[in-house]
Amino acid sequence: MINSSKFTVRLQKVMDFYDETASSFAEKIGVQRSSISHILSGRNKPSLDFVMKVLHSYPDVELYWLLNGKGSFPKTNTISETPNSNLQIQSEDSQEKPVSNSDIEKIVIFYKDGTFKSYKP
Structure with a gap:
């Protein structure tokens, strides 16, 4: 509540x-x-x-x-894709961390209307 x-x-x-x-x-x-x-x-x-x-x-x-006050404002995490197809996670308090496709199990995209799509690499 x-x-x-x-x-x-x-x-x-x-x-x-x-x-x-x-x-x-x-x-x-x-x-x-x-x-x-x-x-x-x-x-x-x-x-x-x-x-x-x-x-x-x-x-x-x-x-x-x-x-409920959990998380941050304004949003601090962003995910960007590099030219070599490795994902990088960026945060204000951390350095860039490359992630290889073999480390990714599933990608889920949530839409504002409440729907989502799930992708496996």
């Missing part, structure tokens, strides 16, 4: 990070200004639709961080 008061702190952190007012934030994610006000004041809890709109509009927001 989501702790509403901590959720509102994290939502406010997102708004502050992007220098958004409640009105501009509401407009960007496609909700009424009053929805933001009610969530920030603790009157209402965020709906799944609200959370998904935030994630869609602000890709640097991680779902688990927004819901």
